[in-house]
Amino acid sequence: MGTRKALIAGNWKMYTTVVDGCRLALDVAKTAGNFTDREVLIAPPFTILSEVAHVLAGSDIIVASQNVCWAEKGAFTGEISPVMVRAAGGSAAIVGHSERRQIFGETDELINRRVQGALAFGLLTILCIGETLDERESGKTFEVLAAQLKKGLASLAVADMAKVVIAYEPVWAIGTGKTASKEQAQEAHAFIRETLGKIFEKTVAEQTRILYGGSVKPTNIDELMAQNDIDGALVGGAALDAESFGRIIHYQ
Numbered sequence: 001m002g003t004r005k006a007l008i009a010g011n012w013k014m015y016t017t018v019v020d021g022c023r024l025a026l027d028v029a030k031t032a033g034n035f036t037d038r039e040v041l042i043a044p045p046f047t048i049l050s051e052v053a054h055v056l057a058g059s060d061i062i063v064a065s066q067n068v069c070w071a072e073k074g075a076f077t078g079e080i081s082p083v084m085v086r087a088a089g090g091s092a093a094i095v096g097h098s099e100r101r102q103i104f105g106e107t108d109e110l111i112n113r114r115v116q117g118a119l120a121f122g123l124l125t126i127l128c129i130g131e132t133l134d135e136r137e138s139g140k141t142f143e144v145l146a147a148q149l150k151k152g153l154a155s156l157a158v159a160d161m162a163k164v165v166i167a168y169e170p171v172w173a174i175g176t177g178k179t180a181s182k183e184q185a186q187e188a189h190a191f192i193r194e195t196l197g198k199i200f201e202k203t204v205a206e207q208t209r210i211l212y213g214g215s216v217k218p219t220n221i222d223e224l225m226a227q228n229d230i231d232g233a234l235v236g237g238a239a240l241d242a243e244s245f246g247r248i249i250h251y252q
């Protein structure tokens with residue numbers, strides 16, 4: 001993995017309200033304990049971002065939003081601006097999650113605007129990409145990943161990439177209990193790294209963290225993290241349980 005610092009990220013999706021969310025955040029902070037060789041991030045729902053950030057203030061856990069608008073403010077009903085995320089205590093954002101793409105119709109172009117906005121306001125930006133089962137079965141995985149990367153990262157400079165993390169999440173593995181095998185994940189990650197080198201330059205390929213997401217559990221985290229090009233995980237279901245997420249944070 002070289003100099004890339006591992007990142008274990010928990011995406012709480014549309015789960016938790018203030019009481020159970022704060023309890024979960026506290027429990028995660030407790031089970032996470034002290035860590036220096038890795039980073040830990042939690043993305044709670046917008047409605048409890050500031051409460052969770054408050055609870056985690058004394059820890060090193062990064063708080064992220066699950067999506068973000070590009071504009072600082074304006075007539076964007078239903079959206080949250082990067083300035084609002086910062087003011088609520090967040091310092092990162094997930095962008096382009098497959099649920100945003102598939103259920104809410106977000107396009108690569110829209111997602112690219114979100115990425116640019118998040119970066120303009122200094123947020124660590126996790127861009128999610130991944131193929132559907134159909135795309136995998138018809139042999140289009142690499143084509144889809146390359147296109148999502150190219151479009152999602154359009155107009156970015158090499159320097160911007162210091163604040164970008166890519167999450168590879170095969171859509172067929174999200175919430176299904178079906179994890180990509182470590183070989184399938186490694187193959188996709190290596191391809192993503194190579195593509196980053198082509199879009200930008202070699203240093204970007206070497207330095208950008210690429211997380212795996214899709215049914216990551218305490219039982220598969222170790223073998224996933226042992227792969228050369230897997231630098232962390234984006235965890236959904238298992239992040240809602242402090243013990244499971246704690247075990248994932250403490251992968252070996």
Ligand code: PGA
Pocket residue numbers: 011169173174175176177213214215216234235236237238
């Ligand atoms: P999962 O979700 O871990 O529940 O599969 C991952 C994600 O959607 O980020």
